[in-house]
Amino acid sequence: MNNPTPSVDRIIIFDTTLRDGEQSPGATLNVEEKLTIARQLARLGVDVIEAGFPFASPGDFEAVQKIAQQVGTPDGPTICGLARATRQDIEAAAKALKPAAKPRIHTFIATSDIHLAYKLKKTRPEVLAIAEEMVAYAKSFVDDVEFSPEDAGRSEPEFLYQVLERAIAAGATTINIPDTVGYLTPSEFGALIKGIKENVPNIDQAVISVHGHNDLGLAVANFLEAVKNGARQLECTINGIGERAGNAALEELVMALHVRRQFYNPFLGRPPESEAPLTNIDTHQIYKTSRLVSNLTGMLVQPNKAIVGANAFAHESGIHQDGVLKHKLTYEIMDAQSIGLTDNQIVLGKHSGRNAFRSRLRELGYELGDQELNRAFLRFKELADKKKEVTDWDLEAIVNDEAQQV
Numbered sequence: 001m002n003n004p005t006p007s008v009d010r011i012i013i014f015d016t017t018l019r020d021g022e023q024s025p026g027a028t029l030n031v032e033e034k035l036t037i038a039r040q041l042a043r044l045g046v047d048v049i050e051a052g053f054p055f056a057s058p059g060d061f062e063a064v065q066k067i068a069q070q071v072g073t074p075d076g077p078t079i080c081g082l083a084r085a086t087r088q089d090i091e092a093a094a095k096a097l098k099p100a101a102k103p104r105i106h107t108f109i110a111t112s113d114i115h116l117a118y119k120l121k122k123t124r125p126e127v128l129a130i131a132e133e134m135v136a137y138a139k140s141f142v143d144d145v146e147f148s149p150e151d152a153g154r155s156e157p158e159f160l161y162q163v164l165e166r167a168i169a170a171g172a173t174t175i176n177i178p179d180t181v182g183y184l185t186p187s188e189f190g191a192l193i194k195g196i197k198e199n200v201p202n203i204d205q206a207v208i209s210v211h212g213h214n215d216l217g218l219a220v221a222n223f224l225e226a227v228k229n230g231a232r233q234l235e236c237t238i239n240g241i242g243e244r245a246g247n248a249a250l251e252e253l254v255m256a257l258h259v260r261r262q263f264y265n266p267f268l269g270r271p272p273e274s275e276a277p278l279t280n281i282d283t284h285q286i287y288k289t290s291r292l293v294s295n296l297t298g299m300l301v302q303p304n305k306a307i308v309g310a311n312a313f314a315h316e317s318g319i320h321q322d323g324v325l326k327h328k329l330t331y332e333i334m335d336a337q338s339i340g341l342t343d344n345q346i347v348l349g350k351h352s353g354r355n356a357f358r359s360r361l362r363e364l365g366y367e368l369g370d371q372e373l374n375r376a377f378l379r380f381k382e383l384a385d386k387k388k389e390v391t392d393w394d395l396e397a398i399v400n401d402e403a404q405q406v
């Protein structure tokens with residue numbers, strides 16, 4: 001089967017907060033919470049939402065199905081479901097994704113010798129045959145099939161090339177290269193993508209995607225190197241949540257591509273000075289999305305986290321404060337407004353009214369009903385009487401307390 005040659009003029013952002021992100025220890029989300037996050041991801045402008053792993057549990061199936069129905073509209077994002085390379089998994093994914101206007105099945109099987117020997121207990125020819133057969137099976141349900149050779153980062157390159165060639169020939173339109181254990185360094189990851197481009201004969205029929213974990217803190221750097229070498233889809237999560245040390249963080253990737261677009265433009269065949277965005281993300285929605293995911297998963301964002309941490313735009317030292325007051329560019333490489341923070345942060349205190357209170361909560365990702373808002377506002381006033389300034393952390397504590405008392 002031949003796939004049409006994909007033409008990608010921007011970097012595709014594939015968000016897996018609801019699948020790999022939810023695999024963070026302690027970060028389970030219920031169906032309603034997943035729907036709320038999926039709606040916000042659509043507002044953020046992600047191209048693909050990996051909504052879950054439908055065969056894994058009835059709850060995951062229901063979440064993928066509801067997201068497919070309610071967020072997977074014709075002008076909304078592609079909705080993707082994960083499936084191991086088995087018939088049962090693929091059938092569950094196909095069924096859950098049926099209501100989506102643009103469904104994608106993402107099927108995977110490991111290709112590293114370590115995984116073959118100890119996890120799958122299969123030979124390379126067996127894995128090759130399964131990959132080919134299951135991609136073709138997924139293709140019998142949907143046009144848009146993504147294939148991942150799990151642990152690609154530690155797979156023998158010649159075998160990896162063979163598996164990818166066969167998966168593309170069987171109908172995969174995206175081939176995703178996971179650094180499953182976060183082992184590679186940026187130059188190694190770049191070379192891996194380059195090797196795939198040069199050695200997989202039908203590679204032009206598929207989009208090259210990357211997926212990576214942050215065990216050595218290198219996931220974002222690895223992806224940026226992959227972009228330079230031809231990767232056009234990035235798989236990432238909000239706040240970088242995910243298994244172990246997490247996944248590549250969406251907000252860091254998007255802002256790196258945005259702030260340094262003159263550097264990355266030529267790798268996409270554009271003149272350096274082009275102002276066309278490199279992704280479809282509405283960067284102004286980043287902060288709100290980060291807060292929402294943190295609130296619903298209960299996973300705190302470290303204060304010094306790039307882009308969305310509480311200190312990311314704060315200047316503490318006198319020298320820095322003085323410099324920024326004279327000219328922002330002295331110590332700031334991006335504008336807080338570009339991620340949706342208001343520059344003139346309204347400081348909430350005892351004189352603030354309900355509207356300012358409601359609007360700050362909205363910026364933090366909370367949409368309260370009238371009664372909840374009234375109760376929260378009363379508590380805010382009590383606190384404001386005792387404290388000069390009420391911080392975002394105070395507001396979150398108030399709202400979370402309210403939620404627990406309801």
Ligand code: KIV
Binds near residue numbers: 151180
């Ligand atoms: O890390 C990984 O290899 C994965 C695959 C399922 C893509 O999450």
Ligand code: ZN
Binds near residue numbers: 178180211213243
């Ligand atoms: Zn992963």
